[in-house]
Amino acid sequence: MHVAVNAHVTKDNIEGRVATGVTFIKNNKKNTVYAKRALVLSAGSIGSPQILMLSGIDQKEHLESFKIPLLADLAVCRNLEDHMFSIICGPINISEAFTEPRGRPL
Numbered sequence: 075m076h077v078a079v080n081a082h083v084t085k086d087n088i089e090g091r092v093a094t095g096v097t098f099i100k101n102n103k104k105n106t107v108y109a110k111r112a113l114v115l116s117a118g119s120i121g122s123p124q125i126l127m128l129s130g131i132d133q134k135e136h137l138e139s140f141k142i143p144l145l146a147d148l149a150v151c152r153n154l155e156d157h158m159f160s161i162i163c164g165p166i167n168i169s170e171a172f173t174e175p176r177g178r179p180l
């Protein structure tokens with residue numbers, strides 16, 4: 075396996091319905107690598123859909139607005155929801171805070 079560090083993928087190359095490789099930028103140069111067997115897209119919950127969109131997979135109207143040639147009219151990343159959380163601060167008694175359910179200190 076070859077690992078390219080500081081390389082930014084700009085597109086999955088897809089021919090027909092087969093992903094054949096990726097285009098990436100490294101040292102300001104555009105490169106293409108070809109997959110021997112399969113392509114694994116694992117750029118995270120924001121990066122992966124972005125790469126799919128840049129590759130031409132998303133809803134037609136969205137891709138048209140960026141002049142990206144359409145490959146597949148599919149809804150990508152339409153159900154992403156940020157986790158809601160809040161931090162509540164207040165004074166606590168440490169010995170009571172770290173106890174087992176029955177009240178024994180851990």
Ligand SMILES: Cc1cc2nc3c(=O)[nH]c(=O)nc-3n(C[C@H](O)[C@H](O)[C@H](O)COP(=O)(O)OP(=O)(O)OC[C@H]3O[C@@H](n4cnc5c(N)ncnc54)[C@H](O)[C@@H]3O)c2cc1C
Pocket residue numbers: 081082083084116117118119121122125
């Ligand atoms: C604040 C926070 C707290 C979390 N806490 C927990 C926890 O306690 N326990 C737990 O199990 N999970 C936790 N998660 C979730 C966990 O981080 C993710 O599920 C996990 O990191 C997903 O791994 P991944 O490899 O799919 O994606 P990521 O870890 O997101 O890795 C994606 C990689 O792709 C790279 N990338 C993106 N776009 C491109 C591109 N165009 N070209 C090249 N590289 C690119 C990114 O730089 C990144 O290195 C947390 C997430 C967050 C945000």
